[in-house]
Amino acid sequence: MTALASSAPAERRRFAVDLSLPVLLLFATVLCLLIALPLSWLLIYAFSDKNGAITLENFHRLLSDAAYLDPLLVTFALASLSALIACVVAAPMAWLVARTDMPLRRTVRLLVTASFVTPPFLGAIAWELLAAPNSGLLNQLYRELAGLPEDAYLLNIYSFAGLVFVVSCYTFPYVFVLVANALDRTPGDLEDASAILGAKTWHTAWRVTLPLALPAMLAGALVAFLQAMTLFGSPAILAMPAGFHTMTTKIWSLFQFPPRPELAAAASLPLLILTVILLRAENNVLGRRSYAVVGARNSEPRVIRLGVWRWVMLACALAVLTCPVFLPYFALLNASFSRVASHLVWFDNFTLQNIRFVFHELSATQLALRNTFVLGSLAATIGTILALVIAYVTARQAVVGHRLLGFLATAPVAIPGIVLGVGLFFSYARPPFLLYGTLWILLIAFLTLSLPAAYQQLQSAFRAVHPELEDASRILGATRLRTLWKITTPLLRNNVIATWCFIFVAVIRELSAAIMLFTSETKVLSVLIYDLNESGDLAAIAVLGLLMLVITFCIVALANSLRFGGRRLPRAG
């Protein structure tokens, strides 16, 4: 060490040049530990029986028993429908916001962000309050308006359709954000050219803008599909009361006493395989074309004038946002201050008892809040750095084996959180890594789970940035890491901040892995809410849920102020 410290400056510079590779190797090793370890346990378990002998029996049971096949089909239908709905709803909305003169565009964006950061399980509980067949507020209103008897109902949230609806409510923002970002980045040159050559507005949108946004939309649909597929909270809240399972709730039920991890591991493999196939397909579609649209030059996109239609469009956008934002938030607010969650707050039943209960009587509140906050910030910071470096390596093909790195970073997307939770439990509940019962195991889980989406975000950002600026930096003598830090990162600053927030928010709302890994000392907010839901304490959930949303919005607001605050802030920090 001392020899290194006293070495000549010239030598040190040479050492610095060589630093890129070791750092990248380090990241690869960390990734391997993060992902390969629980995955190997998963594989080992899938192919063994109760006594540890190798067997195919688990798969035989899966394929021959309707109790496992049905959830698989239900899950596939749920994910496909949700992704489809997400695309149909979100892509036009993103176009309206990014390219037209629709009023309140910023507000619409903010509201989509709000639905983006709303934990899906919270949305599901809120929709229980709204559309449970008998006690749901909307059904009560419907009966009132139509003068119907007590057991008539309009909506039944405890059904497959109800589940698809609620899941779509909270997956469409994935498509929206990706498409809107892509359109923001796309220069107006091509559209200008199209307009100058005489194409009508809609023709330009269809033939020029849409193809430019298509990769982002496909990526969004993919993320939406995978999110819907691996979601645990919403189906646990809505599907189980209705008497059916999705794959995740089935897997979860396999860990009830007596646990059958072999079957659960085997049951998660179809999801893994499906995801790998989808990711390859996406690669093939996107790999053929070049979408480098940000070069050294840039121009503002032209605004499309909608005329009177802009108000109609605004009404449509707001109507869509009613489902994930306005109605659920209202239901939660109502339940927070009502004696009975299914009654509208009025003078005779207004109460502060629920708030008092959560903050003064519920002994887990403070602990859960602190744990959630610590885990959120740690995972977001480490995760962003990891995702940035990996995305750079794979987008620029900087090192041999970058494909493997990219695969490892995307692989967790295929693992339902709950299964990863179990993989992690088996990996880290024994020597040499004794982490169960500490926050570290949750940190690893959250990092692993949020990495794919963070990586995808940053990678599609890298794809859109032409390497010419980086090449210039490299030619002028900077190392890869220096280039990444000085040139690429500033170019992608908005994406980096967005990714940080994205991970933080993802951590706050993560439930499925946490539910396998928490102990009474390491409880997080999402688990607390889920526990409360199982015993039907809706009022306490409403209060905690609103608190969770407030924290989330503060983080998002903070990130936004950084983003718009100019260049000084990051340097100061």
Added chain:
Amino acid sequence: MRNRGAKLTRRKVLVGASAFGLAGSFATRVLSAAPPASAVTPELIAAAKKEGKVVWYTSVDLKLSEQIGKAFEAKYPGVACKVERTGAERLLQRIGQEYAANVHAVDVVNSSDASHLIYWKEQGLLAPYVPEDVAKFYPPEHKDPDGMFASFRVFLSIIAYNTNLVKKEEAPRGFADLLDPKWKGKIVKAHPGYSGTIMTATYQIAHELGWSYFEKLARQNVLQVQSAADPPKKLALGERAVQADGVEYLILKEKESGQPVEPVYATEGTPIIVGPNGVFKAAPNPNAARLFQSFCFSPECQQLCIDIGGLRSVHPQAKEHPGRTPLSQIKLMKDDPAAVLKQGEEIKARYVKIFHV
């Protein structure tokens, strides 16, 4: 290479536990019984304060469990009570998972599935400790002969209905009535894979009425919730008209606070649920654990459970609450924790097959 110890099956543990149990029963026979009764001494209180907290894993409804914790904190300032509430079957899973990984977080446990206490005792996880009240007042059938646990709470799993949605004359009188087609889509029911109350009740109902009752009930499109504490809340919300099972104490509480719910004590008999409390041998706060265990069985806490909780008590000094049907006037089914322990896995599997979740 693979640590199979991390995986517990009831059967496996029983084999291991029976070996332990042999040695254990031998030892207890020499000592002839449970340890002598322990009074709450100033030394115990001082030692508990030094530890500063007690962690109580329980399946009793959240509000009541936090109130018990607060009452304990009020009586012994300086010892915080951390309540970890979830369904009894989830507690079983969680404690198994924690102990397999050598995480000792729980001090005192309370389960609404009495067989769990037998199971933990057989595993050698519990510490013998007999609070004074238990030694003096508790009937023998409500305390473990080796002093590992005693019946902290007794309550029922009952049928009930929402009086706004169901007229009194039309209300079900027993389990057979629930199979009437007119209740299709109007019943809420909790799950034995989550709730110890329902696990125990399912055993008793299947034992008395046979599994065909559940097979017919499953055709009624029941709303399947998890916790036995949830159906009373779903009734109060007006989400379903009738509960097929669920804890009695919340129905009593909801009714007394003016909610439109009414208990039904089934003509066939009502399942009785015993929820014992036990101290863990490896409790991180051993003194606070013992102090809390003593507090739980005091007449004071038992009366609190009855008055604000709606529970029943076997402490002879605790008085029945006026306006509630006394336990002696209710036709009860018979509980048998040892049989539940033996058949638990099978009951869960069978239930899942019938109800699909």
